[in-house]
Amino acid sequence: xxxxxxxxxxxxxxxxxxxxxxxxxxxxxxxxxxxxxxxxxxxxxxxxxxxxxxxxxxxxxxxxxxxxxxxxxxxxxxxxxxxxxxxxxxxxxxxxxxxxxxxxxxxxxxxxxxxxxxxxxxxxxxxxxxxxxxxxxxxxxxxxxxxxxxxxxxxxxxxxxxxxxxxxxxxxxxxxxxxxxxxxxxxxxxxxxxxxxxxxxxxxxxxxxxxxxxxxxxxxxxxxxxxxxxxxxxxxxxxxxxxxxxxxxxxxxxxxxxxxxxxxxxxxxxxxxxxxxxxxxxxxxxxxxxxxxxxxxxxxxxxxxxxxxxxxxxxxxxxxxxxxxxxxxxxxxxxxxxxxxxxxxxx
Amino acid sequence: xxxxxxxxxxxxxxxxxxxxxxxxxxxxxxxxxxxxxxxxxxxxxxxxxxxxxxxxxxxxxxxxxxxxxxxxxxxxxxxxxxxxxxxxxxxxxxxxxxxxxxxxxxxxxxxxxxxxxxxxxxxxxxxxxxxxxxxxxxxxxxxxxxxxxxxxxxxxxxxxxxxxxxxxxxxxxxxxxxxxxxxxxxxxxxxxxxxxxxxxxxxxxxxxxxxxxxxxxxxxxxxxxxxxxxxxxxxxxxxxxxxxxxxxxxxxxxxxxxxxxxxxxxxxxxxxxxxxxxxxxxxxxxxxxxxxxxxxxxxxxxxxxx
Numbered sequence: 001x002x003x004x005x006x007x008x009x010x011x012x013x014x015x016x017x018x019x020x021x022x023x024x025x026x027x028x029x030x031x032x033x034x035x036x037x038x039x040x041x042x043x044x045x046x047x048x049x050x051x052x053x054x055x056x057x058x059x060x061x062x063x064x065x066x067x068x069x070x071x072x073x074x075x076x077x078x079x080x081x082x083x084x085x086x087x088x089x090x091x092x093x094x095x096x097x098x099x100x101x102x103x104x105x106x107x108x109x110x111x112x113x114x115x116x117x118x119x120x121x122x123x124x125x126x127x128x129x130x131x132x133x134x135x136x137x138x139x140x141x142x143x144x145x146x147x148x149x150x151x152x153x154x155x156x157x158x159x160x161x162x163x164x165x166x167x168x169x170x171x172x173x174x175x176x177x178x179x180x181x182x183x184x185x186x187x188x189x190x191x192x193x194x195x196x197x198x199x200x201x202x203x204x205x206x207x208x209x210x211x212x213x214x215x216x217x218x219x220x221x222x223x224x225x226x227x228x229x230x231x232x233x234x235x236x237x238x239x240x241x242x243x244x245x246x247x248x249x250x251x252x253x254x255x256x257x258x259x260x261x262x263x264x265x266x267x268x269x270x271x272x273x274x275x276x277x278x279x280x281x282x283x284x285x286x287x288x289x290x291x292x293x294x295x296x297x298x299x300x301x302x303x304x305x306x307x308x309x310x311x312x313x314x315x316x317x318x319x320x321x322x323x324x325x326x327x328x329x330x331x332x333x334x335x336x337x338x339x340x341x342x343x344x345x346x347x
Numbered sequence: 348x349x350x351x352x353x354x355x356x357x358x359x360x361x362x363x364x365x366x367x368x369x370x371x372x373x374x375x376x377x378x379x380x381x382x383x384x385x386x387x388x389x390x391x392x393x394x395x396x397x398x399x400x401x402x403x404x405x406x407x408x409x410x411x412x413x414x415x416x417x418x419x420x421x422x423x424x425x426x427x428x429x430x431x432x433x434x435x436x437x438x439x440x441x442x443x444x445x446x447x448x449x450x451x452x453x454x455x456x457x458x459x460x461x462x463x464x465x466x467x468x469x470x471x472x473x474x475x476x477x478x479x480x481x482x483x484x485x486x487x488x489x490x491x492x493x494x495x496x497x498x499x500x501x502x503x504x505x506x507x508x509x510x511x512x513x514x515x516x517x518x519x520x521x522x523x524x525x526x527x528x529x530x531x532x533x534x535x536x537x538x539x540x541x542x543x544x545x546x547x548x549x550x551x552x553x554x555x556x557x558x559x560x561x562x563x564x565x566x567x568x569x570x571x572x573x574x575x576x577x578x579x580x581x582x583x584x585x586x587x588x589x590x591x592x593x594x595x596x597x598x599x600x601x602x603x604x605x606x607x608x609x610x611x612x613x614x615x616x617x618x619x620x621x622x623x624x625x626x627x628x629x630x631x632x633x634x635x636x637x638x639x640x641x642x643x644x645x646x647x648x649x650x651x652x653x
Contacts, residue, residue, distance in 0.1 A: 053466035059541040070510055073495070074506070077491045083491055084486065156384050162391070165635055258443045308577060326482075
């Protein structure tokens with residue numbers, strides 16, 4: 001940012017001497033050119049900071065009203081609405097007028113035969129995705145970092161980054177077209193090699209692999225960017241030191257590169273673990289078909305079907321709330337572990 | 348052998364030439380990256396080639412890499428389809444209007460959050476980031492949108508998901524790190540109001556971050572289908588993605604072909620899928636090489652802890 005220099009008059013701090021409106025109190029004037037300090041702990045100081053801030057920046061407070069309203073209405077109101085899980089929803093009486101039923105819907109969910117399958121599918125696919133999807137972008141970044149030809153590096157980066165921009169609907173239809181038992185290119189190639197045609201999306205056992213690998217295909221280039229940036233930020237003297245110590249390329253990666261990207265990796269790992277139960281509804285729902293439902297039904301798709309398609313609002317809210325809570329707990333636990341183990345954490 | 352070399356190499360440690368082990372390692376890296384390149388690129392080429400081939404060549408599985416019997420029949424069918432055109436127009440509207448609303452709201456909250464002299468910025472930040480960790484869930488959100496009277500209106504796609512917390516963090520970090528405090532102090536002393544300062548100083552300096560936010564919101568809005576799926580009922584309001592879903596995934600909606608020629612119709616439907624994929628992804632993929640650096644920039648600002 002060099003451009004702002006032009007906007008500044010020389011010795012701009014002298015400008016307080018210039019325009020002073022009549023009748024301005026000394027304290028207000030003082031606050032005009034004194035940077036407001038972050039308040040210390042005494043009450044009166046916080047109060048003074050607050051009132052000064054309100055007086056000086058009332059326009060900023062007006063400015064944040066619409067976004068704050070947005071968050072209240074579309075994020076916090078739904079949280080309050082989640083009491084629906086403890087009520088027997090009645091359209092006429094509304095959320096707050098409907099009678100309380102306690103934890104009836106939660107018990108219903110835990111006793112539901114679908115419960116075990118849902119939890120199992122959600123966790124299974126999440127961990128599968130974590131184990132495969134987490135290291136691959138790191139490996140890609142490490143490999144790209146070794147490449148000397150800038151052109152080759154740029155090509156690989158641009159091409160692997162591109163699928164990220166394909167929409168979920170298109171991504172799913174690509175998967176379906178490629179794996180189609182009749183015309184799909186995968187079966188055409190397998191057929192040419194003498195294999196029988198397989199309806200891949202109809203095989204419950206293959207669903208998870210299809211889901212995870214297509215995800216890797218779509219996002220590895222995008223996810224590698226963070227690690228590449230972290231690698232670019234590694235102190236060059238470390239590489240020289242490694243060279244002097246006689247490290248080969250592999251040892252250099254192990255002892256210089258990997259420690260360099262560790263903080264970024266830990267943050268990304270925490271975030272992905274925190275999202276374990278929030279597995280992507282969109283792709284999952286679109287890839288589902290009656291044949292693969294035994295492995296593809298997860299909590300979020302179940303909530304959608306029970307809640308919106310069957311209009312069983314209270315039950316679906318209870319399931320969704322359970323999901324959100326587990327998510328939050330997982331995030332907090334992993335964050336705490338990461339803080340202890342590697343001194344890296346979200347907050 | 349490699350270990351031997353490196354241990355005996357301590358005497359000539361400032362050697363520039365790579366050891367044999369390193370050269371093998373590098374060669375393997377190049378081979379692997381080339382394989383990755385092919386694995387990512389091949390499906391994309393295959394789709395484009397199929398979309399440019401004749402209906403019969405696609406159905407017969409003759410397309411491997413390059414187009415066979417080049418024809419634009421698929422594209423003609425796509426552009427003759429009224430649903431697709433409506434969807435395209437709707438998506439354009441949602442993308443432009445939604446991006447404008449989203450970017451405005453994001454900056455309106457991110458800029459005050461970046462100012463040290465803004466009382467209550469920490470509680471406000473907690474208030475916003477908490478929504479990232481916990482949410483009321485699908486049904487309670489749906490009921491709120493319903494009570495706002497937004498069901499089956501265009502607003503349902505523009506407002507309920509307008510602000511992404513991650514974008515707020517990115518924008519706030521940008522304001523904090525790229526616009527010096529002294530500037531606003533100087534403006535303050537000159538008697539410049541906050542609003543005027545934002546319009547005449549902050550926004551011109553914030554062009555890079557506005558580009559980043561706009562692009563990310565625009566791509567998100569162009570690709571979104573879930574909100575439309577749950578909030579919209581009238582087909583005339585459907586964005587492209589929802590039309591795509593009905594044609595590509597549910598396999599319906601390609602109504603305007605001659606019913607008499609079953610085989611031809613089926614071949615055509617198959618070909619049309621490839622053309623449709625290309626047509627739907629083209630706007631984003633075409634601008635992508637030009638805007639890639641902004642995306643990278645955005646991700647990097649976002650990854651700075653602040």
